[in-house]
Amino acid sequence: MNTHPLWDYVEASRERFKTLSDRVWATPETCYMEQESVAAHIEELTFQGFRVQQDLAGIPTAVMGEAGSGGPVIAFLGEFDALAGLSQKADVFEKDPLVPGANGHGCGHNLLGSAAMLAATAVKNWLKETGTPGTVRYYGCPAEEGGAAKAFMVRAGAFSDVDIAITWHPGDIPAVAKGSSLANARVDFTFEGRASHAADSPHLGRSALDAVELMSVGINYMREHMPDEARIHYAIMDGGGISPNVVQAYAKVRYVVRAATTPEMLKLLERVRKVADGAALMTETQVSSQVLTAVSNLVYNAPLGEVMQRNLEQLGPPSFSEEDKAYAARFQATLSEDDIRQSYRGQGLVEATRTVLADFIVPADTPAVPFGGSTDVADVSWVVPTVQMWGANHAIGTQLHTWQVVAQGKGEPAIKGMVHAAAIMAATAADAFLDPELLARAKADLARRVGPEGYVSPLPEDAEPPISEMG
Template identity: 60%
Template sequence: MRNTQDIWSYVDAKKAAFEKLADDVWAVPETCFGEFKSVALHTQALEAEGFRVTRNCGGLPTAVMGEAGEGGPVIAILGEFDALPGLSQEAGVAERREIESGGAGHGCGHNLLGAGAMLAATAVKDYLAKNGLKGRVRYYGCPAEEGGSGKAFMVREGAFDDVDIAISWHPAPFMALNVANSLSMIQVDFTFAGRASHAAAAPHLGRSALDAVELMNVGVNYMREHVPSDARIHYAITDSGGLQPNVVQAKAKVRYMVRAIELPTMWNILERVKKVAEGAALMTETTVTSQVVSAMSNLLGNGPLEKAMQANLQHLGPPPFDEADRAFASQMQGTFQDEDIATAYRRFGMVRSDAPLGVEVVPADSPRAQLRGSTDVGDVSWVVPTVQTYGATYAIGTPPHSWQMVAQGKAPAAHKGMTQAAKAMAATALDCLRDSALLSDAKADFAARTKTFAYKSPLPADTRPPVVKPS
């Protein structure tokens, strides 16, 4: 194991500034492609650190890239800063207290994710400059991971074409290697058009688009039994056609999300969902059109990079939580269901204990439960060898996408977990820059995994990110 404590000191030297960045982004929560204040904060931080800044990275107004160094391999460290709707919450309290009624909040810890990733990139930048090493490090500030597939759009536009290695992280209850077990995902809007009429005086003249939506939902529910058990299908009615029950609804819209382990399975299920939509339209004498909103690929693993990251995690150890951190985490656990806590332990294959925070690094061979979500890091992993870590930043059992997550987003424990994750990422980046064999092995592993399935963006050519204006 190479000495990595030298790069850790570069992280510690700058951590206070990036803890502030995380808190500043927490205070201005913005959702899917609307992260104008957040990207401005990240851009200012990049400029203050002397990075060469590219705005509108990948053609997205709320994406930014900062590069430092010269020559050598290009190491990308990926960050995010989007929030979630409806999760406004005061920090540091173990009870529901909205700051803004119905407002957004960082319910997945992306305020920490972006700041921690930039902290790692800054440490690598400083190390390269101090030691005169060849190599370039880039921080990518990526928008709209939550439902918008920001990185998938960036990949499609070639933003990662000259990158050698990509590294990222995500807040979690434990410090652990993020194994590649995500689901591919696609979101599609189905819009039904019918004919309006008076629901009492002339119902026979109406053709209800809302009836079509409801029949589609029934049909898909019957289909669920006949898809792979690890696939997922979700829906939300985004336009019910109006609020007056005495008017036959002439237009209605439902958004479907289809997930599967691999892209071909996802496409197959989506085609079946489309047939159900067409059947619903036929039964109601309406018409239906569909439009892809977002899509992302499943994660592709990389053995050599994962081995290097795990070694750094084991060498580094868990965050240095103190008694105050544990006391607040225990208070937060008092707001959870017992099953929330049990699920967190199963997810990481850990034996349950009384510790309210993750106080050990998850072993590489832990028997993790197959509880999968989706991430647009998947698309990056299909074009660049990619590795990720989890950082222990919140109480074990915290429900994802919850007010409890927002309440812990500025806590000292969150800052400690963010800094520890930054050290793991910076050390892994440095391994790739100093060890040509690791770089070659990672690329060979990537080539072998992609040999039989050529990547194609799951985003159709005509799918564009939504136009969002600054608030």
């Protein structure tokens, strides 16, 4: 098998970035609260010799490291935020929280940021040793899980001089990510009514909680009449107190509205607002709303995807040992048949032979499958040619946002998949540095896909990173 010169640079730094990944795994922090995680990333960027810029775009937990000079600017996008309520002991084959109710890295972002910085470090060292002109950056981006930090960073111009962006996401089957994602908005609806004694004078009260419940009924009836790929989710943030004998004068509900494109999402959001207005009208309450975050749909870049696919085919899947397979088999035993089938279907594959860890890659001619979730990488992809891949880190069938992801987050398969992804990303960046025509084709492809209107931020003009609301 042929080798790419960048792979040796990646392997040389493997252990430091395994340590970084494990360190972030041990301090899981959620949306905009990633103080210890960003500190670990800043410490490693400094050690590796990057020029570090903190508080990027005015966000305390966003950071950028830069190295090299001249030439094109190629950026690696990293993340390090966790999820609430997914605390789990490592390498334990049943649900067993480290701290009940605490956070956990249920989407593998401890691996995500570490691999992206590993790739950036490899490229930095290669640029220096070969004398190749060019600038490499690592962007440590917080709050991907619901905080839309990259959308705010795009709006602030943090990527305005970037020529190419490269990233990945932990997963169970290695592939170039060719499908789109859903645009979404996260909106708080606050209802205000009038308190009263629920037994003595209920007729004088106007229940904000009733309004929240009626809004839920209205949204549920609306689901039949929206596009198939659209999604609406909600959580009651404040039910108005714990005293049932008091008519609740205040209640807040948070909605996530998703659709295939930003314009479709914004249209659906307006319909959701009308339902909220109707609930307020029925209950004689007042409703106000605040858009906390919003992200666009993802734009695939074919020229970059082809180069990444070529590197993936050249390297092949990670080399998993029999011990790795035995370890993963115990996790796969905790999964359902539907979980396992979904992993294949999510990559456009028909399962042929059952495997525990991916000993294959998704072929180039496999039809793109839209990603049912959302990501703020999408907003970067509208302004910078962007390419990303799925890694092979977990037992096949492991679904994101589960305790099984957390439990596997420090295992040898996860680390092998992390290093594998870094190698693919680093090689793709090096190919772009060496091929000016690739840069031109990537930019032309982006311009064709976004059209003459280009990027329109889904964020309201007055929206700010919701650091206090997410804390």
